[in-house]
Amino acid sequence: MTVEPDLGEESAPHFGSFDGRFIGVTLNLSPASEAAFGLTAADNVSKFEEAAFATVLSHEVRHFHDFLISPRGSVVLRRRISEAINCLSLLVHARRLAAAKAINALPVPLGRWAAMDAAARDEYLKPLIQLVGPLALPDIPFLPQAGRLTARPSNLPEQSDATGFTSAATASLLCRAGLHHALWEADDWPISSQDVREGIAFTIQRQEAWSAFGEEAYAVLTDRVASHSPSYLRAYDLWVFLARDLGTDLACGAMTWANMGAYFEGEESSPAARFSKLCIAVKRLGGLPSMAPSDWVAVFDLLINAEDTAAAVDTQLQEDKIFLTSLMKKRDDNGGYPLLGEMVKLFSQFVDAKQKIVANFLNDPASYLCPLPYLESVDRLPTPPIRLITTPGNAVDVGPLNKAALSVQHGWTNAEGDIVATELLLLRASDIDPHCAGVLSDFFRISDILMDEGVRDLDEGALRSLREVFPSVRLLNVID
Numbered sequence: 001m002t003v004e005p006d007l008g009e010e011s012a013p014h015f016g017s018f019d020g021r022f023i024g025v026t027l028n029l030s031p032a033s034e035a036a037f038g039l040t041a042a043d044n045v046s047k048f049e050e051a052a053f054a055t056v057l058s059h060e061v062r063h064f065h066d067f068l069i070s071p072r073g074s075v076v077l078r079r080r081i082s083e084a085i086n087c088l089s090l091l092v093h094a095r096r097l098a099a100a101k102a103i104n105a106l107p108v109p110l111g112r113w114a115a116m117d118a119a120a121r122d123e124y125l126k127p128l129i130q131l132v133g134p135l136a137l138p139d140i141p142f143l144p145q146a147g148r149l150t151a152r153p154s155n156l157p158e159q160s161d162a163t164g165f166t167s168a169a170t171a172s173l174l175c176r177a178g179l180h181h182a183l184w185e186a187d188d189w190p191i192s193s194q195d196v197r198e199g200i201a202f203t204i205q206r207q208e209a210w211s212a213f214g215e216e217a218y219a220v221l222t223d224r225v226a227s228h229s230p231s232y233l234r235a236y237d238l239w240v241f242l243a244r245d246l247g248t249d250l251a252c253g254a255m256t257w258a259n260m261g262a263y264f265e266g267e268e269s270s271p272a273a274r275f276s277k278l279c280i281a282v283k284r285l286g287g288l289p290s291m292a293p294s295d296w297v298a299v300f301d302l303l304i305n306a307e308d309t310a311a312a313v314d315t316q317l318q319e320d321k322i323f324l325t326s327l328m329k330k331r332d333d334n335g336g337y338p339l340l341g342e343m344v345k346l347f348s349q350f351v352d353a354k355q356k357i358v359a360n361f362l363n364d365p366a367s368y369l370c371p372l373p374y375l376e377s378v379d380r381l382p383t384p385p386i387r388l389i390t391t392p393g394n395a396v397d398v399g400p401l402n403k404a405a406l407s408v409q410h411g412w413t414n415a416e417g418d419i420v421a422t423e424l425l426l427l428r429a430s431d432i433d434p435h436c437a438g439v440l441s442d443f444f445r446i447s448d449i450l451m452d453e454g455v456r457d458l459d460e461g462a463l464r465s466l467r468e469v470f471p472s473v474r475l476l477n478v479i480d
Ligand SMILES: [Zn+2]
Pocket: 017, 018, 059, 063, 197, 198, 201
């Protein structure tokens, strides 16, 4: 099918995103996405929407695969889970303290509160106390450099309420510092790590447009992106500028290699640094000799004197297995917390999926590094869970939706008595269970709010969950 170049230019919606909290693919609800999954009739979907949606799906699926295969993706997920365990413990202890009337307020985000000394905290509380009366807060340590601390393995804290809360809060803050390390972006390179990841996904998307919809669709997509989303082309342009045009396969291979580097604390392991250094090295060489894709990874490592990338991918897989064993032990030692069971389930599926993608990559590197072989073999790779989201103002009526195909992750009954939803999970076979990914995504969101986002970022669903945990506790939104 060919797409008319002038279709949808103004009305083309933003179709999808990769949200690191949801281990899968996030798509926006639109006539195109609903029709693609057989939820509504396809009559009113324009050709442009259909093509854009189909290619966006391949873009988002590639983000999922890149997260799955990269050592950094494993580190991020492990740290998120460790933090969530400590946040869960923190909430349990806070609720006990509230039930015993030892506290009536909790400052959030904790990261900001922890960085305030006693005088700053007093100054913050004084006008509030005048307004609402006495406030009793739990004991939260003063950690002025919270963002720069190195993460350490976390354990569920002791059972005693007072020390329990404080040690859970401290452990959560240390986990958040570790997460910041893993997500930290160096800014002294010509591109960002995000540019590298978008460069890979967009190269795959363009290939899909070309293969499935033809030259015009490819041209429309490239033009639109050039004018709207420069991040998609920045890494690719740097490669063309410094490394000359060595072809799309090598460009995609180089970006993919950059994203799969060994993780260590420090900017040198970031995809931005790896990719920029490789571009400079290739420029110095004046190009690259002709070689098979199976040799690229080792040659790129050599060119920038990096650690063995293929070995690093496998090492993280082994680390994941060790983490899974400790997670299972935590679940068994702390019966009664369903969330721990969900974490074990999700992480165990993550490890299986990772094993699958790593084995596939080691067996046939070209089928992951080069766009066309990747798209041709994508069915052999792990299938992500998919969720459809929309804004509260555009909540969809659940009535007409196919309930065998979708389940409501976030929804409520509106004034007319209809159930409407902002978040739906697609019920189809996937390597990671959609419900599990949804539950964990909600809890990661609560961790983000508790640790460094603040109550003002709470959406309806998260606010309701927190209110259920703390019916009698005031959440103090600490603002800079
Ligand atoms: Zn993207």
